[in-house]
Amino acid sequence: MVMIGGTCKLERVIHVDSDSKAADDGQLIAQARNDPAAFVQLYRRHYDAVFRYCVHRLFERQTAQDVTSAVFLSVVENFSRFRGGEQQFRNWLYKITTNAVNSHLRQAARRNVLLKRAYEQVNNQNSTDVSAEKLALLREAVLTLRPRYQTIITLRFFENLKLTEIAEVLGCGAGTVRSQLARALAKLRKVLATEFTEKSEVIENEQ
Amino acid sequence: MNNDERQFEDFARGIKFDDNPNAEHRDELEQDLLRVLTKQPRHKQHPLKIWRIIMKSNMTKLATAAVIIVAVVLTVTILDRTVTPAWAIEDTIKALDQFSGIYLSGVFGVPIEKISRGEDLVLKDGENMSVEFWMQANEERTRSENFRIEAGDGTVWSVCNSMTYKYDPKNNTVRVQSGRSIESSIWPCGDYLSKVQEFMQDWQVMYGKDAVTGRDCAFITLSNPSQGQSWWLEIDLETNLPVRAKGWHNTRREGTPSMNFQRIIFFEKLPDDIFEFEIPEGATVIEE
Numbered sequence: 001m002v003m004i005g006g007t008c009k010l011e012r013v014i015h016v017d018s019d020s021k022a023a024d025d026g027q028l029i030a031q032a033r034n035d036p037a038a039f040v041q042l043y044r045r046h047y048d049a050v051f052r053y054c055v056h057r058l059f060e061r062q063t064a065q066d067v068t069s070a071v072f073l074s075v076v077e078n079f080s081r082f083r084g085g086e087q088q089f090r091n092w093l094y095k096i097t098t099n100a101v102n103s104h105l106r107q108a109a110r111r112n113v114l115l116k117r118a119y120e121q122v123n124n125q126n127s128t129d130v131s132a133e134k135l136a137l138l139r140e141a142v143l144t145l146r147p148r149y150q151t152i153i154t155l156r157f158f159e160n161l162k163l164t165e166i167a168e169v170l171g172c173g174a175g176t177v178r179s180q181l182a183r184a185l186a187k188l189r190k191v192l193a194t195e196f197t198e199k200s201e202v203i204e205n206e207q
Numbered sequence: 208m209n210n211d212e213r214q215f216e217d218f219a220r221g222i223k224f225d226d227n228p229n230a231e232h233r234d235e236l237e238q239d240l241l242r243v244l245t246k247q248p249r250h251k252q253h254p255l256k257i258w259r260i261i262m263k264s265n266m267t268k269l270a271t272a273a274v275i276i277v278a279v280v281l282t283v284t285i286l287d288r289t290v291t292p293a294w295a296i297e298d299t300i301k302a303l304d305q306f307s308g309i310y311l312s313g314v315f316g317v318p319i320e321k322i323s324r325g326e327d328l329v330l331k332d333g334e335n336m337s338v339e340f341w342m343q344a345n346e347e348r349t350r351s352e353n354f355r356i357e358a359g360d361g362t363v364w365s366v367c368n369s370m371t372y373k374y375d376p377k378n379n380t381v382r383v384q385s386g387r388s389i390e391s392s393i394w395p396c397g398d399y400l401s402k403v404q405e406f407m408q409d410w411q412v413m414y415g416k417d418a419v420t421g422r423d424c425a426f427i428t429l430s431n432p433s434q435g436q437s438w439w440l441e442i443d444l445e446t447n448l449p450v451r452a453k454g455w456h457n458t459r460r461e462g463t464p465s466m467n468f469q470r471i472i473f474f475e476k477l478p479d480d481i482f483e484f485e486i487p488e489g490a491t492v493i494e495e
Contacts, residue, residue, distance in 0.1 A: 030420045034472065036244035040237055047236070048228045055226040065232045072236060076243050080312045080470050081337070083419065134222045156212075157219055185211035192218060 026085045033080065043072060046090070049159075050097050056158040057101045057150060059139045067104055071097045094155065094169040102147040141191040149184035156181060307344040308474035313452075314338070314467045335463075336360060343477045344394045351391040353482040364389050365484040372484035380491045381484075417441065417450065424450070430458040439464075448473055 028045070031038035050071055054064035074096050082092055142150055148170070155161040155169065163181070167174040208216070314335050337359035345352040354366040361376030371384040413426045423444040430437035437460045441451040454466035486492060 033419065033470065036241055039244060040241060043237060043240060044233075047233050051228045051233075052224075052226045055224060061225060061229070064226075065229065068232075069236050069239070072240055073243065076240055078337075081314070132223070134218065135224070138219065138222060153215075157216060158224075182209075182211065185215055188215060189211060192215075 029082075029085070029089055039076070039079070042089075043075075046093055047072070049090075050093060053094065053097055053154065053159055054101060056154045058104070059135075059143075063104070067097070067100050071100050074100065091165060091168045094159070094161070095171075098151050098155075098169060102151065105143075105147050105150070137192060141188050144191060145184055145187055149180060149187065152177060152181050153184050153188070305475055306473035307348060308477035309342045310340065310470070310472040310474065310477070311342075311468050312337070312339040312470045314469075315465065341477055341481050342391055343482070348394050350394055352387075353477070353479070354387070354389050354391065355482050356389070363484070365482055366390065367479070367482035367484060370484075372486075374484075374487065374490065378491075379487065379489060380493055381486050382493045382495055384495045414444075417443070428460060430460075432458050 028038055028042045032042045047068070051064060051068045054067045054071075055061060058064050058067065071093070075093065078096075082089065084092065142153060145153065151170065152166060155166045156163075161169070163174045163177045167177045170177065314337050339357045341353075341355040342351040343353040344350070351366075353368075354364075356362075356364045361374075363372075363374040363376075365372045366387045366389050369386055371386065371388040373382040373384070374380070375382070411428050415424060415426060416422060417424045425442045425444060427440040427442065428438070429440070435456060435458060437455045437458045439453040439460060440449055442448065443450045449471050452466070452468045452471060453460075453464040455461065456465045
């Protein structure tokens with residue numbers, strides 16, 4: 001289990017393969033074009049981040065693994081067309097992962113299964129584990145959003161990307177991301193109304 | 208951060224995700240990727256009863272175009288010898304003689320009026336398709352012997368041991384034919400270079416660094432007015448071999464290239480298993 005939390009910002013935990021630290025991504029990216037070993041090193045460096053993003057979007061480890069596999073196979077297939085350095089590569093990975101996740105979610109049957117499981121978890125919640133309850137609520141709430149809104153919420157709050165970085169991943173302007181983030185949060189506010197209200201009351205009381 | 212954002216962050220804070228990566232899955236996927244990257248041996252297929260069909264196709268033309276582009280690059284290196292002494296053509300030819308396998312990957316955006324429609328590959332005007340080639344020369348190095356092409360739409364054609372396999376992903380069918388019904392009818396060996404010199408006109412050479420690797424390269428532009436074509440070529444100055452190439456169906460290199468190879472790699476010999484064809488699960492095999 002990994003706790004995502006923090007005093008100011010949600011914390012993103014990234015494991016970097018120790019062998020991969022030697023060379024920077026820019027150099028690795030260049031080498032990886034002709035050298036499978038270099039590509040594997042690049043893969044090791046980014047696997048964890050891609051997997052976590054998938055988990056944060058899909059809320060299921062097994063599904064996240066499947067999508068992660070599809071993402072990296074797609075990376076292999078399209079790597080020759082990638083141009084750019086380390087930052088661009090990371091954003092490119094997020095873009096591919098976002099497309100893969102959204103594609104998965106768009107298949108209504110799968111989405112319905114996820115929703116059903118989310119509802120079951122909420123309704124069968126006998127645990128006193130506040131975090132587990134919150135996770136179930138979060139899952140229920142986020143999965144009701146359009147995939148694009150889900151993407152923005154996850155990238156912003158769980159992957160800690162800046163609005164400009166999200167804009168690059170989504171291929172739009174930062175202003176668009178900002179307005180869509182606001183709309184996504186407004187929808188979440190409705191679903192999570194009780195939670196938000198309680199929080200607000202606590203904050204007000206503390207003040 | 209506005210109030211909604213702060214409230215959501217407060218809500219999400221402390222949520223536990225079981226998001227620790229699974230090392231076993233990571234290792235398995237790594238092996239899968241390595242297999243894809245290195246084209247590990249595929250399953251052997253049962254011999255099939257077939258008969259020969261000779262056909263001309265777009266794939267064949269594309270393959271020939273791919274080799275021509277490489278050949279043109281090498282010809283340019285000959286012509287440039289007097290201009291840039293450091294560009295040792297002897298080394299290029301010597302290096303070239305060590306290679307009998309070529310891998311190319313890139314994107315084709317072939318104007319429909321330039322290449323007639325074939326029964327197997329149809330590119331609509333303005334449509335792009337990623338394509339990868341693997342070609343192994345025959346012993347005389349006059350043409351390709353084994354050949355494999357994988358297109359972005361899932362189409363796979365492979366020639367191996369004088370058998371041709373054509374996979375159509377839309378219909379999930381594999382057509383099996385005897386003989387080589389796909390080949391590159393030329394090979395960029397030294398003997399061929401002199402024959403293609405006449406292709407080139409209006410060529411210019413500039414020097415710079417590869418945008419990706421940062422290696423010293425020569426960038427060459429040239430055209431062939433009689434065919435209404437032009438090219439942009441990049442040669443690695445350390446290996447003297449072409450590494451990237453683009454081609455246009457106009458003499459001014461205008462618009463999107465109709466051929467854009469971003470990887471050209473030469474091999475002493477490509478592994479035979481690259482050309483072996485594995486019939487996809489559930490595919491209908493049609494013997495022709």
